[in-house]
Amino acid sequence: MGLLDRLSGLLGLKKKEVHVLCLGLDNSGKTTIINKLKPSNAQSQDIVPTIGFSIEKFKSSSLSFTVFDMSGQGRYRNLWEHYYKEGQAIIFVIDSSDRLRMVVAKEELDTLLNHPDIKHRRIPILFFANKMDLRDAVTSVKVSQLLCLENIKDKPWHICASDAIKGEGLQEGVDWLQDQIQAVKT
Amino acid sequence: MAAASSSDSDSGRAESNEASSKWLDAHYDPMANIHTFSSCLALADLHGDGEYKLVVGDLGPGGQHPRLKVLKGPTVLTESPLPALPAAAATFLMEQHEPRTPALALASGPCVYVYKNLRPYFKFSLPQLPPNPLEQDLWNQAKEDRIDPLTLKEMLEGIREKAEVPLSVQSLRFLQLELSEMEAFVSQHKSRSIKRQTVITTMTTLKKNLADEDAVSCLVLGTENKELLVLDPEAFTILAKMSLPSVPVFLEVSGQFDVEFRLAAACRNGNVYILRRDSKHPKYCIELSAQPVGLVRVHKVLVVGSTQESLHGFTHKGRKLWTVQMPASILTMNLLEQRSRGLQAVMAGLANGEVRIYHDKALLNVIRTPDAVTSLCFGRYGREDNTLIITTRGGGLIIKILKRTAVFVEAGGVVGPPPAQAMKLSVPRKTRLYVDQTLREREAGTAMHRTFQTDLHLLRLRAARAYVRALESSLNPVSVTAREPLKLHAVVQGLGPTFKLTLHLQNTSAARPILGLLVCFLYNEVLYALPRAFFKVPLLVPGLIYPLETFVESLSDKGISDIIKVLVLREGQSAPLLSAHINMPVSEGLAAA
Numbered sequence: 001m002g003l004l005d006r007l008s009g010l011l012g013l014k015k016k017e018v019h020v021l022c023l024g025l026d027n028s029g030k031t032t033i034i035n036k037l038k039p040s041n042a043q044s045q046d047i048v049p050t051i052g053f054s055i056e057k058f059k060s061s062s063l064s065f066t067v068f069d070m071s072g073q074g075r076y077r078n079l080w081e082h083y084y085k086e087g088q089a090i091i092f093v094i095d096s097s098d099r100l101r102m103v104v105a106k107e108e109l110d111t112l113l114n115h116p117d118i119k120h121r122r123i124p125i126l127f128f129a130n131k132m133d134l135r136d137a138v139t140s141v142k143v144s145q146l147l148c149l150e151n152i153k154d155k156p157w158h159i160c161a162s163d164a165i166k167g168e169g170l171q172e173g174v175d176w177l178q179d180q181i182q183a184v185k186t
Numbered sequence: 187m188a189a190a191s192s193s194d195s196d197s198g199r200a201e202s203n204e205a206s207s208k209w210l211d212a213h214y215d216p217m218a219n220i221h222t223f224s225s226c227l228a229l230a231d232l233h234g235d236g237e238y239k240l241v242v243g244d245l246g247p248g249g250q251h252p253r254l255k256v257l258k259g260p261t262v263l264t265e266s267p268l269p270a271l272p273a274a275a276a277t278f279l280m281e282q283h284e285p286r287t288p289a290l291a292l293a294s295g296p297c298v299y300v301y302k303n304l305r306p307y308f309k310f311s312l313p314q315l316p317p318n319p320l321e322q323d324l325w326n327q328a329k330e331d332r333i334d335p336l337t338l339k340e341m342l343e344g345i346r347e348k349a350e351v352p353l354s355v356q357s358l359r360f361l362q363l364e365l366s367e368m369e370a371f372v373s374q375h376k377s378r379s380i381k382r383q384t385v386i387t388t389m390t391t392l393k394k395n396l397a398d399e400d401a402v403s404c405l406v407l408g409t410e411n412k413e414l415l416v417l418d419p420e421a422f423t424i425l426a427k428m429s430l431p432s433v434p435v436f437l438e439v440s441g442q443f444d445v446e447f448r449l450a451a452a453c454r455n456g457n458v459y460i461l462r463r464d465s466k467h468p469k470y471c472i473e474l475s476a477q478p479v480g481l482v483r484v485h486k487v488l489v490v491g492s493t494q495e496s497l498h499g500f501t502h503k504g505r506k507l508w509t510v511q512m513p514a515s516i517l518t519m520n521l522l523e524q525r526s527r528g529l530q531a532v533m534a535g536l537a538n539g540e541v542r543i544y545h546d547k548a549l550l551n552v553i554r555t556p557d558a559v560t561s562l563c564f565g566r567y568g569r570e571d572n573t574l575i576i577t578t579r580g581g582g583l584i585i586k587i588l589k590r591t592a593v594f595v596e597a598g599g600v601v602g603p604p605p606a607q608a609m610k611l612s613v614p615r616k617t618r619l620y621v622d623q624t625l626r627e628r629e630a631g632t633a634m635h636r637t638f639q640t641d642l643h644l645l646r647l648r649a650a651r652a653y654v655r656a657l658e659s660s661l662n663p664v665s666v667t668a669r670e671p672l673k674l675h676a677v678v679q680g681l682g683p684t685f686k687l688t689l690h691l692q693n694t695s696a697a698r699p700i701l702g703l704l705v706c707f708l709y710n711e712v713l714y715a716l717p718r719a720f721f722k723v724p725l726l727v728p729g730l731i732y733p734l735e736t737f738v739e740s741l742s743d744k745g746i747s748d749i750i751k752v753l754v755l756r757e758g759q760s761a762p763l764l765s766a767h768i769n770m771p772v773s774e775g776l777a778a779a
Contacts, residue, residue, distance in 0.1 A: 074570075098259070100213055100567075101570055136261070
């Protein structure tokens with residue numbers, strides 16, 4: 001790191017980079033959330049199902065996020081584990097209106113938490129209980145119950161109710177994630 | 187017994203506990219109020235939005251209020267009443283145009299109701315059949331008031347008993363009526379011409395000219411008057427008509443209508459008929475030993491479930507491949523197809539609340555449900571590919587999702603022939619003698635058989651003669667004379683030179699005691715010495731066994747043994763009642779000394 005870089009880092013001009021994994025079942029709204037977090041001139045209008053994964057970047061007040069937006073389709077879910085090592089935080093998106101597949105989300109979350117690359121790391125996990133605008137959506141409290149989030153003892157986690165289309169609840173989640181990452185760093 | 191225990195151990199292996207189960211319990215509602223069969227369940231993306239819905243032709247509680255229900259996730263999306271009980275539900279693509287949303291067909295009574303986008307689109311009715319002329323004539327007479335309802339009833343009953351052409355619905359309803367209601371019924375219905383229509387028993391889909399997943403399909407109907415009909419997907423005209431010897435209840439099709447197809451129809455007479463494209467009549471027939479309860483095609487194997495609690499596998503030409511026994515009777519069957527792994531298996535819902543999944547003969551998995559399963563359906567539901575939908579007898583709905591990581595492995599190594607069968611036996615080479623003998627046996631088979639039979643008869647005769655002689659001279663240890671039914675049984679104990687000889691004497695008569703018997707031993711006095719060679723037997727009470735003991739001293743030191751004869755005599759008679767020959771053992775004590 002050059003002198004100039006260090007100087008700008010101290011002054012807060014250059015933001016720290018963090019790698020974040022964005023996981024969740026297909027059609028839960030991962031890409032929409034990431035899209036909404038990008039500056040408004042970089043947002044794309046129509047969101048299509050992600051194939052494999054895509055890398056997106058956005059900035060918060062003090063961090064620069066590099067997000068691995070993974071595809072949630074069943075056949076691509078086995079790709080997730082290859083990126084666990086690099087991730088410094090996880091965003092897990094849940095479709096609150098899909099009551100039937102809540103068990104699938106729980107199953108995937110349990111597999112994630114029991115993976116050797118994740119299990120012994122104190123890695124912050126942010127849950128978005130997405131699609132709160134839909135009529136049959138369940139509350140974020142109910143989602144955390146259904147996913148048994150209270151059993152996560154060794155990692156900081158936080159659940160936010162969100163509506164990715166309108167962008168509600170996203171900033172709250174990102175702020176929490178930023179605080180957690182900085183707390184881990186210092 | 188052995189089969190039952192082995193199947194139990196199989197289920198123990200295939201069944202997994204909660205943590206390592208292959209299934210996720212997505213939903214269970216015991217009060218979902220869904221009463222249906224596997225044929226009335228269908229999964230399809232009805233709105234073209236990627237969300238697969240479940241179509242249920244619901245019979246209603248007690249078959250009272252038939253309804254068409256469409257479920258999205260665990261909730262009912264729409265519900266509409268049906269005019270008659272549903273027989274089958276199917277989804278199919280009607281045309282090539284975009285958007286490619288599948289149509290829904292529901293067979294009920296004599297009609298197929300076709301829905302597009304969940305709105306009624308077309309109603310196909312089966313063609314009318316010619317009515318019985320006698321019946322027609324009777325109703326014409328009733329129209330002109332020439333016969334009264336009672337006579338009409340009697341005449342119609344006569345037709346129902348004898349005629350080959352069955353009665354129309356109108357006449358059948360008339361025959362059910364009470365006397366008081368008949369008059370009104372006749373006056374109301376006499377002006378209408380009678381119609382005879384058959385009903386649909388089963389329905390399935392058949393691809394028209396492409397084998398693709400999203401190709402246009404024809405509907406195939408099975409009817410109560412023993413016919414199979416293939417309908418055009420767009421115009422709903424009858425493209426082909428085939429007749430069967432019995433009423434079809436389950437249908438399985440493969441192939442394409444315009445190219446080549448095979449139809450398998452399980453019928454009410456307990457046979458499965460296989461038809462091909464050009465055949466108007468069945469080409470092959472599988473005769474089952476019991477009634478079929480389900481028919482599923484797995485790749486090229488037809489799997490038939492029968493009322494004898496078993497699954498049978500057949501080839502497309504009707505050759506039997508295997509049979510698997512179930513622990514309880516089969517209620518329903520369906521196909522499990524896991525596309526991502528290319529697996530096809532049969533699911534069978536049993537009366538004991540189990541769902542068993544078989545790949546050919548091998549048991550893959552057992553799911554236990556709280557109630558007996560009446561219908562099963564596996565496929566894409568909502569956005570999840572491998573979803574299993576189960577409905578139970580009590581109207582419950584169970585939705586299970588197959589885990590992404592789950593792999594079905596065949597439980598136990600019972601697949602294929604046992605390993606011993608593959609072992610090569612060291613069969614000796616065919617010798618000259620062997621060949622000659624075989625040739626001789628082939629040529630003179632009859633003569634050899636005759637000789638054998640003669641010898642056998644001679645042997646039997648000789649045995650019978652010896653037996654008679656033994657009976658006459660009372661040489662046997664059981665006396666069957668009417669006055670003294672006795673049984674004797676002797677035991678020798680000890681190593682020698684002194685042996686203990688115990689005679690067990692039993693009076694086998696029902697009530698009468700026996701008095702005045704004597705026991706006498708005959709032996710070689712050089713070899714043996716007995717303290718008492720002749721003694722009286724006490725009174726023998728019926729049924730009890732009397733042990734009579736005596737000691738035998740072996741005198742010889744040369745290791746020789748002899749026979750001691752025991753005679754049971756009656757006082758004042760010289761002929762013995764019973765006799766027994768006791769083979770004395772060699773005196774070992776003396777030999778050792």
